[in-house]
Amino acid sequence: MPRPSRRSEVCATAARLFREYSYASATMDLIADEVGLNKGTLYHYYPGKSAILYELLSKQVDATLEFLDRVPAExxxxxxxxxxxxxxxxxxxxxxxxxxVFFQELPWVEKHLPPEQAADLRRRVRRYEHFTKQLLTAGVRSGEFRPIDVAMIMSSVVGILGYVPVWFRGATGKAQVTLVQELTDFVMNGIIAVPLAETSPPAPPKPARRSGAAAGGRRSRA
Structure with a gap:
């Protein structure tokens, strides 16, 4: 029987090493040692380090673009x-x-990848940005969102998303469910328009009106 491919293991190990050492510092020798392969076998899976990086980044972009297709049209x-x-x-x-690794290395793709691969990644990222900006702009125009700076808000949300895997290590499914709910609410509460009735301070209480009899009594004693 043919030996099972270890390509996914190589890719996952490379992601961990790129994160720990950066793409520039993690070598193919280091990846081969960590996976337990000789360098020749490693090159059987990937022709070079840039091929691993391109696959890692492509998978993240493609996963995000799939989300656009899952957003309801209605x-x-x-x-x-x-x-x-x-x-x-x-x-x-x-x-x-x-x-x-995606957020860490995306700014440097023109330096680390062949021009056609870097351009392909940028094109797909722009598709996500265009979709998101259109959605936010439509929300502002409909009055569902407050008058936000669409480009700034989109970049801020992306920044929040990029930082989550740096600190979150949910040990249970419940922890992840809670994170998803809380962070989604946090983002949405920052952009939705709040009805005027909820933003206006409550009117001060009116002073109690004196009865006619009481007022008249005071006048008669004066």
Whole structure:
């Protein structure tokens, strides 16, 4: 029988090492040693370190683009945006090394990858950005969202998502469910429009009116 492929193990190990040492410092020799393969066998799976990086980044972009297709076409903008945020929080809370590497190395893809691969990644990232900005803009126009700076809010949400795998280590499924719910609520509460009645301070109580008899009594004693 043919020996089972260890490609997924190589990829996962590389993600951990890229996260720990950075892509520039983690070598193919180090990856081979960690996986327990000789260097020749490692090159059988990947022709070079950049091929591993491209696969890691591509998987994260593709997973995010799949979420766009899962956002309901119907419903309010608030409901659709909430679902997009929820899907992303759920994903980043379960993919630790891979997500960290994505945000860590994406700024340097033009340096580390062939031009066509770097351009392909940027194109797919722009598709996500375009979809998200359109959703936020539609929410502002409909009055469901407050008058936000769409580009700034989108970048802020992405920053929140990118930091989750740095600190979150949910030991139980319940912890992850709680995180997804709380963080989704946190993001949405920051952009939804609050009805005027909830933002206006309560009116001060009016002074009690004196009865006519009491007022008249005071006048007669004067």
């Amino acid at each position: 419903g309010t903008i608030t409901e659709r945006t909430r679902e997009l945020v929820r899907l992303q929080v759920d994903h980043v809370s379960s993919k630790h090394d891979e997500v960290v």
